[in-house]
Amino acid sequence: MPRIDLNVPFAEKDEAKRLGARWDGERKVWYVPDGVATNVFGRWLPREPDISVRSSIYFIAQTINPCWKCGEHTSAFGFILPAGHEMLEPDDEDDDRDAWCRYDEPTIVHYVTDLLPGVVARIKAFSRHYCVDFSKTTQSSYWMNHCEHCGMKQGDFEMYCEPQGAFFPMDEHAASQIVLHEFAEPFGCNGGAVYGNHLFEYMRRA
Ligand SMILES: [Zn+2]
Known part of the structure; x- marks a missing residue:
């Protein structure tokens, strides 16, 4: 399964870290590490962009x-x-x-x-x-x-x-x-x- 990247606002980075998200310093993005359930990251999970x-x-x-x-x-x-x-x-x-x-x-x-x-x-x-x-x-x-x-x-x-x-x-x-x-x-x-x-x-x- 491909890695799931999260949309974590800068102000919420400590909370994401506490919940188990990991930081990819090269791509500057938080992601869900292998073996960690995605459901606790609900509001940061990727969704289809709403384009206007x-x-x-x-x-x-x-x-x-x-x-x-x-x-x-x-x-x-x-x-x-x-x-x-x-x-x-x-x-x-x-x-x-x-x-x-x-x-x-x-x-x-x-x-x-x-x-x-x-x-x-x-x-x-x-x-x-x-x-x-x-x-x-x-x-x-x-x-x-x-x-x-x-x-x-x-x-x-x-x-x-x-x-x-x-x-x-x-x-x-x-x-x-x-x-x-x-x-x-x-x-x-x-x-x-x-x-x-x-x-x-x-x-x-x-
Ligand atoms: Zn300044």
């Missing part, structure tokens, strides 16, 4: 941002989807059904709660500080940046919703601080898409 946004191609956006806590500069990551991505929305003709709607402008996603495993593997290769964590602001868990120096959460609100936030550039220079890594692979997440002028054309291609 999808694209056949995507960019991992990378920038440097000062940590609000320790002041050191730390890397921050996000996802940008080109024009042609789709979102699941209520169907006008059928109330019980959602339909995929195509968008003809690029977007940036935030408050991401689910990600396709292939996308998780890509972002994990960039940073072990991008992981699911609980936000007191939203009272929910989502894929969040963390300071690479002090480990503090770097919440999405400041980065995506506040003008001049790391992923809310207000001028060409700010946009040029963002580096885009292109992946011609399927993207899928559950999260919010932000539309508007993000100055995508001034962001740098890796």
Whole structure:
């Protein structure tokens, strides 16, 4: 049987360890060791991702941002989807059904709660500080940046919703601080898409 990896938020790692989960330092993931029953790990067991946004191609956006806590500069990551991505929305003709709607402008996603495993593997290769964590602001868990120096959460609100936030550039220079890594692979997440002028054309291609 293949090994079962667990989705353990950083804040719950001690509890997972106490229950018998083991840490894979190379792949940065907790897993169920051989011979240990999986049922005690219920809420961390993998489930099918709940996808509401999808694209056949995507960019991992990378920038440097000062940590609000320790002041050191730390890397921050996000996802940008080109024009042609789709979102699941209520169907006008059928109330019980959602339909995929195509968008003809690029977007940036935030408050991401689910990600396709292939996308998780890509972002994990960039940073072990991008992981699911609980936000007191939203009272929910989502894929969040963390300071690479002090480990503090770097919440999405400041980065995506506040003008001049790391992923809310207000001028060409700010946009040029963002580096885009292109992946011609399927993207899928559950999260919010932000539309508007993000100055995508001034962001740098890796
Ligand atoms: Zn810090």
